[in-house]
Amino acid sequence: MKTLHIAFRNIFRNSRRSLMTILAIAVSSIAIHLFGGYVANIIYGMQSNYVRDNGHLQVYQEGFFDYGAGNPVAYGISRYQDLIHLITNDPQLKEHVVIATPILKFFGIAGNFKKDTSKTFFGIGYIPSDLKKMREWNDYAMQIRKSRLNRIVLADDDIDAGIIGEGMARMLLLCEELNVKNCKEKPQEKIEDKSAAKEDFSFLEETKGVNDPSEGIDKRPRLDLLAATAGGAPNIVTMYVNNTEIQGVKAIDDNYAAMNISLAQRLLYGKGEKKATGIVIQLRHTKDIPFAKVRLKQIFDEHKLDLEIKDYTLIVPMYRQVISFLFALFSFISTIMVIIVLFTIINTMTMSVMERVDEIGTIRALGLRRGGILRQFIAEGLVLGALGATLGTIASVMIATGINSSGIMWTPPNYVDPVPLKIMIFLNPFLSPGCWLGMVMLAVVSSIVPARKAGKMVIVDALRHV
Amino acid sequence: MNNSEFAVRLTDVKKRYLLGKVEVDAIKGITLQIPIKKFNVIIGPSGSGKTTLLNLLGCIDIPSSGCVEVCGQDIARMTDEQASDFRAENIGFIFQNFNLIPVLSAYENVEYPLLLMKKPAKERRELTLKMLNDVGLSSHKHHRPNELSGGQRQRVAIARALVKGPKLVLADEPTANLDSKTGQSIIDLMFEMQAERHTTFIFSSHDHQIMKHAEKVFEIQDGLLMEEKER
Structure with a gap:
């Protein structure tokens, strides 16, 4: 007993x-x-949300994570397609990797000349089909909001298209055109001398030249994006805004502009070599991160590549x-x-x-x-x-x-x-x-x-x- | 008589204990020898030291001075674990208040000492059923103590004390909480069991009626042995 x-x-x-x-x-x-x-x-x-948007790992040129925000163009990865090929075809890694895709992060100024307004923005260029695939990652069988999946409104062949944050749309006076809900009308600005600003934007518009065949045809809202190129000269491209995508943090929402990577590369590199500031790697399982990091480091050492690897917990400190x-x-x-x-x-x-x-x-x-x-x-x-x-x-x-x-x-x-x-x-x-x-x-x-x-x-x- | 013919030997045993802040001399120097295989009775009025003496004989207490030998073992030299094992092997207790374990059935109460001795299940079952049969409670084996009368409970307690075949059975006023008729039947049962098994019984009581069964009587009063009678 x-x-x-x-x-x-x-x-x-x-x-x-x-x-x-x-x-x-x-x-x-x-x-x-x-x-x-x-x-x-x-x-x-x-x-799941972070991994769907940012992948598990991101590979940068050494120093980009700490200093790249100041000059992203200087930290571009050359021949990034070869690097992606190396990662996705590695015999040890390929079983663990869902996707490896380039991204291009940069800062610039966006102008809506029709409304005579402009503001700085944080730009991110990606391959839309790759992002769509990344957003299907669901290792924990979490409920994915259909609205989120449906929000992928860029297409690979729509090379001049982009998406902006709702705050950004509000500030650039695009609420009506983009059907942004609860968008207050912008109060009258107190800037006394607008002529100088107008002159500047006019100048930029002129530098764009005639390389915009869709001018006057495309009915989507249009923004002109200005950024410094790799050579230091200002460049400008036109982005047609497909939609808005509200961001969870207001500071990001007010400055967010996502676009097809080819548009971002055209803005930053002009006719020069097209680079990416990072390679986003999404793995099958989060637990694969330590192995993937070790293997990536081996690959980079073998090929004498001066690259650094950061996981999503570092990229998104809030996590x-x-x-x-x-x-x-x-x-x-x-x-x-x-x-x-x-x-x-x-x-x-x-x-x-x-x-x-x-x-x-x-x-x-x-x-x-x-x-x-x-x-x-x-x-x-x-x-x-x-x-x-x-x-x-x-x-x-x-x-x-x-x-x-x-x-x-x-x-x-x-x-x-x-x-x-x-x-x-x-x-x-x-x-x-x-x-x-x-x-x-x-x-x-x-x-x-x-x-x-x-x-x-x-x-x-x-x-x-x- | 040589040493092996005594179940218990006490030599100038004294027991003093604290009752609150007052020191009480419960046993004031007793020397006696209790023979084996006999129905022994310790008789005396309430407060005479009977229970204290039985506690010493049952190895659940140690003397303040003097020597208590039970089955040849000096109880003061035993560790707590040795004393526990010694009790489990050699001593059966029958208490005034029956002291059955309320959550166990009659069968389980009787089986309990065999579990402490780590007897195999088959042997436990045989011994328990036989013992319950001997005390006339086969039909009540699944009853819990609260479903039994006082007499039946004491029969279970007797069965529990005897089931392991102890060398010594100590009964501390086992009829005190029973009516006279039931008490008499319990005394008869114990006498019968002792006669059948030739176990040494030490029975304490303040009832002089019990003396008619006793083979040896020790009369104590105020912690002292007053008289020792062989019958």
């Missing part, structure tokens, strides 16, 4: 008290499960910050739950010991060693913990299923649109087993002090106890 068998019966001697203890453990388990599942959903959701914040919150909630469970079980087990003093004396007199008494009470803690943790796990799954199917919507940090509230308990494979095991261990640890007290009882005093 069966120590566990006796323990099981003992905990139901005072069924109400045991039930309350089991419920306290279960409620704590539910809290940890639900919050853990919620956090897992945010973290894996964020990761790490959010994870740190959520981890701290999760730890805080878990600690509170642990303290509640700890004191509840200590109280229950102490009461149990006090109620069974004469019984402890009897079984000690019959020949059970101190260790046997210790084992008996620890076993009772174990059974309490196991019942509470199991009940908590089952209830958590049921509650999570209910929440997941309720259709409650919310907007996670750095998201643009509301998404369904999901509690993904099983997304983190360690959450449920860890919580169950943690609760059981906690129950066992909480039982040790009362059990030791029981084991140390003097037999004659215990037998004399009424």
Whole structure:
């Protein structure tokens, strides 16, 4: 017998008290499960979003990550197609790589001459079909918003097209033409001398020359983009804006301009060699990152390429910050739950010991060693913990299923649109087993002090106890 | 009589304990020898030191001075674990309040000492069923203590004390909580069991009626042995 068998019966001697203890453990388990599942959903959701847009890894010319924002053109990767070929055809890497695609990041000035306005922008050039493929990545089976997939409005052959942030559209007075919702009309500017600015833009427009065959034909809103070329001279190209794409951070949304990479290259390199500032690599699984980094480093060393590799957690610092914040919150909630469970079980087990003093004396007199008494009470803690943790796990799954199917919507940090509230308990494979095991261990640890007290009882005093 | 013919030998045993802040001399120097395979009775009024003496004989307490030898072992020299194992092997207890384990059935209560001795399951089952049959409770084996009468509970306690075939059975006023008729039946049962098994019984009581069964009587009063009678 069966120590566990006796323990099981003992905990139901005072069924109400045991039930309350089991419920306290279960409620704590539910809290940890639900919050853990919620956090897992945010973290894996964020990761999926970042990986869909930025890939797992980005390869830059050495120094670009630290200094490239000041002069992106100077850090361009020459013959990047060869580099992509090298990566995607490497026997060890190709199994892990979904896609490797060039990007070109730069800064410039965008002008809407029809409305006599302009502003600086942050430009990113990519291959639209590659981005579309990247946005299909869904290693964690997260719900992808169709609106997000449908928002891919650039085509590879639409070489003069681009997308801008809603804030950017607002500032360039393109709300009406691009059907931007909730777009306030720009108040009258207080610039007294507009003639100088107008003269400058006129000059730029003239430098564009006659290399724009779509002038006067294309009905899409048009922006003229100005940037310094690799040679230092200003260059200007026309971008036809297909649509807007709101960005999660206002500072980015106000400055965002994405375009076909060929347009960005035409702006930055003119008729010179077309380069990319980075190669985006999306892997099949996030866990492949360490291997891919090592292998890429080997390839670059073998070919004497002066390149650096950054993973998405470095490229998007907010990801790490959010994870740190959520981890701290999760730890805080878990600690509170642990303290509640700890004191509840200590109280229950102490009461149990006090109620069974004469019984402890009897079984000690019959020949059970101190260790046997210790084992008996620890076993009772174990059974309490196991019942509470199991009940908590089952209830958590049921509650999570209910929440997941309720259709409650919310907007996670750095998201643009509301998404369904999901509690993904099983997304983190360690959450449920860890919580169950943690609760059981906690129950066992909480039982040790009362059990030791029981084991140390003097037999004659215990037998004399009424 | 040589040493092996005594279940217990006490030599100038004293036991002092604290009752709150007051020191009480429960045993004030007793020297006696209790023969084996006999129905021995320790008789005396309440507070005379009977229970303290039985605690010493049952190896659940140690003397303040003097020597207590149980089955040839000096109990003061045993560690707590050795004393536990010794009790599990050699001593059966019958308590005034029955002291059955409430969550176990009659069968499980009787089986419990055999578990402590790590007897195999088959042997446990055979011994337990036989013992329950001997005390007339075969039909109540699945009953929990709260489903049994006082007499039935004490029968279970007797079965629990005897099932492992102990060298010594200690019964501390086992009829005190029973009506006279049931008490008499319990005394008859214990006497019968002792006669069948030739186990050494030490029975404490303040009831002089018990003396008619006793083979040897020790009368104690105020912690001192007053009289020792062979019958």
